[in-house]
Amino acid sequence: xxYLIALxxxxxxxxxxxxxxxxxxxxxxxEIRQDYSRKFEEFRKLSYDETNRRVxxxxxxxxxxxxxxxDRLYLYNEAxxxxxxxxxxxxxxxxxxxxxxxxxxxxxxxxxxxxxxxxVGVSGEVVAVQAFSANGTDGFYTGLVTYPSCYxxxxxxxxxxxxFEHSDYxxxxxxxxxxxxxVPPQECIKAEEEMNKKKIMPVTDYEQKYQEYRxLSYDETNxxxxxxxxxxxxxxxxxYDRLILYNENKNYTLNLKTRICTVSAIxxxxxxxxxxxxxxxxxxFELGAxxxxGEVVAVQAFSANETNEYYTGLVTYPSCYxxxxxxxxxxxxFEHSDYxxxxxxxxxxxxxVPPxxxxxxxxxxxxxxxx
Ligand SMILES: *[C@@H]1O[C@H](CO)[C@@H](O)[C@H](O)[C@H]1NC(C)=O
Ligand SMILES: *[C@@H]1O[C@H](CO)[C@@H](O)[C@H](O)[C@H]1NC(C)=O
Ligand SMILES: *[C@@H]1O[C@H](CO)[C@@H](O)[C@H](O)[C@H]1NC(C)=O
Ligand SMILES: *[C@@H]1O[C@H](CO)[C@@H](O)[C@H](O)[C@H]1NC(C)=O
Numbered sequence: 095x096x097y098l099i100a101l102x103x104x105x106x107x108x109x110x111x112x113x114x115x116x117x118x119x120x121x122x123x124x125e126i127r128q129d130y131s132r133k134f135e136e137f138r139k140l141s142y143d144e145t146n147r148r149v150x151x152x153x154x155x156x157x158x159x160x161x162x163x164x165d166r167l168y169l170y171n172e173a174x175x176x177x178x179x180x181x182x183x184x185x186x187x188x189x190x191x192x193x194x195x196x197x198x199x200x201x202x203x204x205x206x207x208x209x210x211x212x213x214v215g216v217s218g219e220v221v222a223v224q225a226f227s228a229n230g231t232d233g234f235y236t237g238l239v240t241y242p243s244c245y246x247x248x249x250x251x252x253x254x255x256x257x258f259e260h261s262d263y264x265x266x267x268x269x270x271x272x273x274x275x276x277v278p279p280q281e282c283i284k285a286e287e288e289m290n291k292k293k294i295m296p297v298t299d300y301e302q303k304y305q306e307y308r309x310l311s312y313d314e315t316n317x318x319x320x321x322x323x324x325x326x327x328x329x330x331x332x333x334y335d336r337l338i339l340y341n342e343n344k345n346y347t348l349n350l351k352t353r354i355c356t357v358s359a360i361x362x363x364x365x366x367x368x369x370x371x372x373x374x375x376x377x378x379f380e381l382g383a384x385x386x387x388g389e390v391v392a393v394q395a396f397s398a399n400e401t402n403e404y405y406t407g408l409v410t411y412p413s414c415y416x417x418x419x420x421x422x423x424x425x426x427x428f429e430h431s432d433y434x435x436x437x438x439x440x441x442x443x444x445x446x447v448p449p450x451x452x453x454x455x456x457x458x459x460x461x462x463x464x465x
Pocket of ligand 1: 399
């Protein structure tokens, strides 16, 4: 499985590095979880209690669907994992096989920047978020929280043991309305009596992952896109400047370190950002700190299931400015983009003119179109 995480900035706004803020330790929200391998997104009601290290996740049932729905309760202090199938009412109880996963700001996280999500300049449709990342013992983590209240907006987690996990939080409220939410359901208490305690395996290995910050210029009308990686000075990773002209079937990739440009034909159809033309509406949610003025924005969720691609999108309500897109395809794996500091229009149309190195490379190279 391939993963590409792109944080797309039109204007970067790195502020001075503050200390990580403290996210509220107890809250409830709706969570959207993408399951990339199975190509669907799941809506859950999440109750999160960091103080007592316990989490309840109840999937929201879509009427008429024949998919399985699960009600999960994780008690980390007792290393117990209760999983109740809401259709069959069968509960499985197992030992928790991974450490507690912090949501919001991970302990020891480093500050990566402060950005605007939503419609910059449109009153009530923009929220400032802080980005953090941390390299935990069992995986690489990123988090977005509102500024200044530090309410969770998004978490990404990569680990060798569990792969890639992505959570977006909506309609978040501080506190737990009913603490009984952390009491196992009846079916599970019975199942527990028959449970064989398994040995808890520590998860020590992890894969190295990273996220990339880019400047993105997107032109749907002329089907073209420019993506310029923000170079992390001193890093030894390769950075690219890409120009993709779909109408001309040209893909220019300039390595910003070596200044070598490769020109090739495009290997896939145009990638819609924002709302896909065939998308269906999945819901309207609030992102950010519900009830905190200036720290909350309404977003609409959409998804589309095309022949070769599964797509989801989040846009602001009502102006429809892109907030996030996920694309999943067999050929390109999973791609995730978050948009920050978005501005309407293209400041300088020359951004769609290939860099000099690429024009030279193109002259000395014959491009064969994809059949
Ligand atoms: C998407 O389409 C594929 C095949 O066309 C189907 O198997 C899958 O269930 C669909 N997924 C959703 C979420 O509709
Ligand atoms: C909990 O148990 C379910 C069902 O056995 C399993 O699919 C899931 O991965 C487990 N979760 C954790 C965190 O151990
Ligand atoms: C995570 O830690 C590993 C080993 O400690 C290090 O090699 C890697 O560069 C770190 N990754 C990030 C993104 O900080
Ligand atoms: C453009 O080329 C780069 C490098 O060769 C490749 O990684 C990328 O997938 C290509 N993109 C498209 C849309 O063809």
